[in-house]
Amino acid sequence: MIAQLSEIRNFWQLSDQIATAGQPTPEQFPAIRSAGYQTVVNLVPSEAANALPNESAIVAAQGMEYVQIPVRWEKPTRDDFSQFATVIQGRRHQPVFVHCAANMRVSAFMYLYRRLYAGVSEAQAASDLHQIWIPNPTWQDFIDQVIADQREIAGEQVVLRHQDQL
Template sequence: METTPTLATLTNFQENGPFMYSSGLPNAAHFSLLKEKGVTHVIDLIPGDRSSEILTTSELGLDYFNVPVDWEGPTLANFLNYAAFMQSVEVSEDKVLTHCKLNWRGAAFTYLYRINVLGENEQNAKKDLMAIWHPNPTWYAFMNDVITHYNALNNRQVAMSFNAALPESD
């Protein structure tokens, strides 16, 4: 027996603010539900052939943008590309879904955007991040690079209030 998709069935779905959502990989039914919730823009952080999602979002009239983030090597350029797109969004009218496969990349990117661009309290943004995952050393280093970049740009001293997750041993 198949259940009707809801946003609760969308992997690691979060409302990160009035205009920001993040999640794991949505299916076509989830995209329809998100559109009903007011989502107008989709940022996909998954690399590779995304033609199926491009078609699905296009058919629904959603603005689609792909930032292909390599899981083993996220870069400052990836985040700056993401941030540039986010800043084109009319936050009083539009809503954005940032997604990847499990919302690990998405949670990291929304956390970084919230603390570096929106100026939100790091502790508040951290709660959403940690509800999804605890960044490993690779992602922690990437996130630190992004924060260092924005600290220099904005003459601020934002810092992560957590350490990298310890690598799992075999």
């Protein structure tokens, strides 16, 4: 019997193309494939206690692409998010299943991605994030820094465009 997606810890369907969750069990990956997901993105470092050994082989056996971006719980980085955004942006026209241990890393990254790349309002992105958790100080600082960096980059682009017109 194939497990249901709703049985996966903290499963959250953000759109027709993106679902997020905590760590699936090996028995839950057939349901992910059956639901049409073509890529599984895992944000759990391999050495984490709750990481699934051989997840890449389990996903490959289901005929899906596997991408791992190891995000340390206690120290997420802008580079982690940049890699994540590149992966999601490159697969924005296909179904992607994104997970971590409890859907906390993922929900924070999806909050940022949706705000910065998908044009989702802050209110909607925050509402979805808060369905999973309220970020702790480490993660809230990370979110704030990524948004501030993006605003700074956007401001520099506006200045450069203005200078080109002079």
